[in-house]
Amino acid sequence: MGRKTYESLGKPLPNRKHIIITRNPDFQAPEGHYAFSSVEEAVIFCNKIGVEQLFIIGGGQIYEETINRCDRLEITEVEAEPEGDTFFPEIDPKIWKETEREHFPADEKNEFPFAFVTYQKIKK
Incomplete structure (x- = not known):
């Protein structure tokens, strides 16, 4: 998800890992969650750790960048x-x-x- 989508949630959703895409180099993901500067970096990370299924939950730019991968x-x-x-x-x-x-x-x-x-x- 994008950083704005993450921030709109108010806190991490239960029982899942969050991967947050942000251009803000100062953004720190909460413990147990991850932040990356691009969708590509996040996908590489997920492949390395063996994630079987990813869910894209927004925002608009993240949807644009990922719809063709789905x-x-x-x-x-x-x-x-x-x-x-x-x-x-x-x-x-x-x-x-x-x-x-x-x-x-x-x-x-x-x-x-x-x-x-x-x-x-x-x-x-």
Whole structure:
């Protein structure tokens, strides 16, 4: 994840290692977590330590840099149009095939209806 995404969480998520990408050379990852100056450095590190599966959780620039490395996308689509300045890259149907979709209505915990959608990269 990018540093801004990490900082927006407020603290590390439980039961997982965080890999934070930042251009800030003074940023210190919390103990047990890691910071790198590029996606490439982070991927090399993960390969060296034998990470089997990585999850990219944002922000926008990190998504742009990594979407072509992914083989599966797990997307939450919210039926709302909030203002914002960061967006997920376009999901090209020539590259990605929707394989699963689960809808949920608005309720006491969720103001808007939403869906969990899985896309698989189309093998060529």
